[in-house]
Amino acid sequence: MDNYSVLMSVYHKEKAEFLREALDSIWNQTVQTNDFVLICDGPLNEELDTVIDENVKAHPDVLHVVRLEKNGGLANALNIGIKLCKNELVARMDSDDISYPDRCERQLKIFESRDDVDLVSGTIEEFIETKDVIESRREMPQEPEDVYEYCKKRCPFNHPCIMYKKTAIIESGGYIPSHIEDYYLWVRVLQHGFRGYNIKESLLWMRAGADMYKRRGGKKYAESVKALFKYMRDTGFITKWQYFKRMNMRYAGALAPNWLRKFLYKTLLRKS
Numbered sequence: 001m002d003n004y005s006v007l008m009s010v011y012h013k014e015k016a017e018f019l020r021e022a023l024d025s026i027w028n029q030t031v032q033t034n035d036f037v038l039i040c041d042g043p044l045n046e047e048l049d050t051v052i053d054e055n056v057k058a059h060p061d062v063l064h065v066v067r068l069e070k071n072g073g074l075a076n077a078l079n080i081g082i083k084l085c086k087n088e089l090v091a092r093m094d095s096d097d098i099s100y101p102d103r104c105e106r107q108l109k110i111f112e113s114r115d116d117v118d119l120v121s122g123t124i125e126e127f128i129e130t131k132d133v134i135e136s137r138r139e140m141p142q143e144p145e146d147v148y149e150y151c152k153k154r155c156p157f158n159h160p161c162i163m164y165k166k167t168a169i170i171e172s173g174g175y176i177p178s179h180i181e182d183y184y185l186w187v188r189v190l191q192h193g194f195r196g197y198n199i200k201e202s203l204l205w206m207r208a209g210a211d212m213y214k215r216r217g218g219k220k221y222a223e224s225v226k227a228l229f230k231y232m233r234d235t236g237f238i239t240k241w242q243y244f245k246r247m248n249m250r251y252a253g254a255l256a257p258n259w260l261r262k263f264l265y266k267t268l269l270r271k272s
Contacts, residue, residue, distance in 0.1 A: 002108065004087050004108065005033065005035040005091070006026055007037050007082060007090050008036070009041050010095040012071070020051050022097055022099075023051070025097075025101075027058075029105065031104050031105040036059070038064065042071030066080065066081065075176060079174045089111060090165075091162075094206075097160050097205060098204065104163065107163040107199070108163075111163075116144065119196040120199065121162040122202065122204070123138065123139045123200060125205050137202065141156065147198065148195075151187060151190055152246075153246050156196060160206055168192070172191075173188055178228070179225075180225065222254035225251055225254055226251055230247070
C-alpha cells in the first residue's frame with residue numbers, strides 16, 4: 001500500500017486525555033503512517049504539551065510538531081499542515097476523536113482499487129461519554145455521482161475521517177476560514193472535477209454532545225451558511241430555486257434554539 005500522512009491540529013481548549021486517545025488510535029492503525037504532521041494552533045497548556053512531548057519521544061521519526069505563535073483558526077492550521085505532509089495521500093484526524101484500528105487500511109484499499117476517486121471518507125459514530133454507547137451514526141452517499149448531488153444540499157463527507165489526495169486540496173485552493181470550512185472546500189473540490197467516495201462501514205468514533213450542536217448555530221454560523229450557498233448559486237453549482245429552498249432551511253436551522261437543532265440533527269440527519 002502507498003504511504004500516507006496524517007494531519008491534525010490542536011489548540012489550547014482541547015483536553016489532554018482526548019488528545020492522547022486520538023493519537024493512540026493513529027499509532028494503533030493496522031497500516032502505519034510514516035508521516036504525522038501535528039499543528040499546534042497557538043500556545044497550548046502544560047497538559048497538552050506533556051502528551052505531545054511523550055508522543056514525540058515515542059515516535060521521533062514520524063511525528064512532526066509545528067508550533068504556531070498565534071491561534072489562527074482551523075483553516076489556517078490545516079493549510080499550513082497539508083503543505084508539510086510528505087505523502088500524496090493525507091488522512092485528516094481531529095484531536096478529540098478516535099479512529100477505528102482499520103480505518104486507514106480500508107481507505108487505502110479504496111484508493112488502490114479505484115483510480116476514479118480523489119477523496120475517501122466514511123461513516124462516523126457519535127458518542128458522548130464513552131464510545132461503547134453510540135448516540136447516532138452519520139452515513140453519507142457512497143458513489144461519486146451521488147456524492148456530487150448530495151453536496152448541493154448538505155456537506156457530503158465526514159471531515160474528521162476523510163483521506164484525500166494532497167494535490168486535489170491544494171489545486172482547489174485549500175481551506176477558506178469559515179464556520180463551515182470543510183463544506184466550502186468540498187464544493188470547490190468537486191467543482192474542480194475531483195471525485196469523492198464514502199465507505200459505508202464506520203471508520204471513526206466522534207465526540208458529540210451539546211457543544212457540537214451549539215457550534216452549528218448562531219448568527220455567525222448562519223451567515224457562513226448563507227455565504228456558501230450564495231457562492232454555490234453564483235458559480236452555477238446549484239440553481240436559484242435550490243439556493244432559495246436550501247439556504248432558507250439551513251439558515252433557519254442555524255438560528256433555531258439549540259434543543260430544536262439537536263432534535264432535527266438526530267431525527268433527520270442521523271441514524272440511531
